[in-house]
Amino acid sequence: MSLIIVMVGNPLPEGIETVAAEVAGAFGLSPVSGRVLSPDRAMELTLDDAGDATEIADILRQALPLIDIAVLPAQGRRKRVLLADMDATMVVGETIDELAAALGREAAVSAITDRAMRGEIDFEAALDERVAMLAGLDATEIDRIAGTLTYSPGAETLVRTMAAHGAHCVLVSGGFDRVTGVVRERLGFHRDQANHLEVSDGRLTGTARKPVVDAMTKLATLRETAMTAGCTLADCLAIGDGANDRPMVEAAGLGIAYRAKPALAAATSVRIDHTDLRAALYFQGYTDSEIGDSTA
Template identity: 40%
Template sequence: MLPPAARFLVVLDADSTLIRNEVIELIAAEAGREAEVAAATEAAMRGEVDFATSLRSRVEALRGVPVASFARVRSRIEPTPGVTDLTAAVHARGGAVGVVSGGFHEILDHIAPGLGVDVWLANRLGVEDGRLSGVVDGDIVDAAAKAASLLAWADELGVPASRTIAIGDGANDLKMMAAAGLGLAFNAKPAVRAQADLVVGPVDLAQVIALLP
């Protein structure tokens, strides 16, 4: 939950940014389709295909995976090095932390609070009879939704856009990074590094602390 106000706002992508994994690939492994989904994810992150179209096709590949397997998926999640150092530093300086993800609430709801995240938004997976239905439930969180979320959260906190930082790795993070006062490419694809304000080299989110207001 967002605090009533903040000095600044940091918004991160989730997969390959907040955490080291691509969650959809972990779920796909439960269906024996990890390699297929991983290749499609890579293409989407490079910006070679439309994100929403790609996500729908990848989620279709998850049809039939038991919801009970999410516990095993969550056990495989690896937080990115330095993530709790960064969120603690943001809070110590009067800031807030958001995460907006093309991944899934079913996983993020369990891991975000423990990593010091104040607010988050992600996609939801359709379920029928205890198994994934192969469709996304509701509107897809795409590049436009990511940028809109950053600006909406900043407005709610009374933070001007100039005092926001967006951190991402994939093409669907570029609009969010452009909307922010500072857009950071982290563990990022070449197209994202080329368009970012700054590129963070080591895969260590503590490196961002020096850039906080």
């Protein structure tokens, strides 16, 4: 099965296809066709044969340091399921840190969040510890923060375009359901799954309902969603930024690390580091004419 090189830049430099052809040539491969996916922003080159996609992508990234690159099998590129992480993937920043800020505890909480997302400490223990620090917070504060989130560029376009082409889109988060519900509606996901913070007399008790949504829950949700959609894991796209996204990103046919912590970036050869979430559509071969004009 032949390979396709997809390159996304802001913008793409002149002569980029020559650089890609030289790298492919070093692997004994040559381009047989090329296609513009977005003028000045995204293009693909189809190669004449199969090869080591990961190794080719690594060399291309070294040759083209500001370009997002995917080297993928030419067949089966359009995915029928999207599983997306929320914090630092679909939205900018970590909502648990913003909740803590409302109590003046952001520094203590965000230090733990960072270590958990890097995979340095156990996810559930880190979640419990931080949720305990939120005890006493007025629960409506969560709704206020959910209403003021900054969405990642291209997030809505990614979800709505895949949904419009028949994909089942699920938001799966180690964050909280009062936030994911808002994000699901705003971005057009079919379903969301996240942790539930216990509330008593309108205030957070400092505990999350068990079992918590962790890395294994995300993987299980990927499998369930694929089964429901009647497809295999090869037909799924999973995207995230943190260590707890690693199992689903590794299992999905197209696993993408988005501006990811090293623990996740090392797990996949498909990364978005320089452009925006629309790159996940170009990687699947969507062209601008097929992509909705959602601005978020």
